[in-house]
Amino acid sequence: MDQRLYIVTYDISDQGRWRRIFKLMKGYGEWLQLSVFQCRLTPIQHAELIALLDAMIHHSEDHVMLLDLGVADKVVPRVVSLGKADFTPIEHEPVIV
Structure with missing residues (x-):
């Protein structure tokens, strides 16, 4: 599977829209910070x-x-992470169907 690693960040002015986008993003990646996600996406998932x-x-x-x-x-991300949470790239996990 051809996946790329993305950092997705957003600034949403309306709290209701922010919640909807947050819920959507939880289905696509790992939550890093308030409005920041790390995602492994295929070209189809990206689109x-x-x-x-x-x-x-x-x-x-x-x-x-x-x-x-x-x-x-x-990719080997070069990230400086300070404070309580370390940055760890999402690992590829097998999917059992």
Whole structure:
């Protein structure tokens, strides 16, 4: 599976929209901080997430950024993490059907 590692961060002006986006993002990645997620996404998942976010936000009030860190299995993020939580890249886990 061709996955890339993304950091998704957002600034949403309305609390209700923020909650809806937070719930959506929990289905796509690992929550790092208040409005920051780490996601391993295939090209299809990436396109789907962008379409869903694009439909949810108010373009004149909100802002969403998806930072592409590279091929998920090959990227070695260089991150400085201070405080209570360390940054650990999401590992590829097998899916049992």
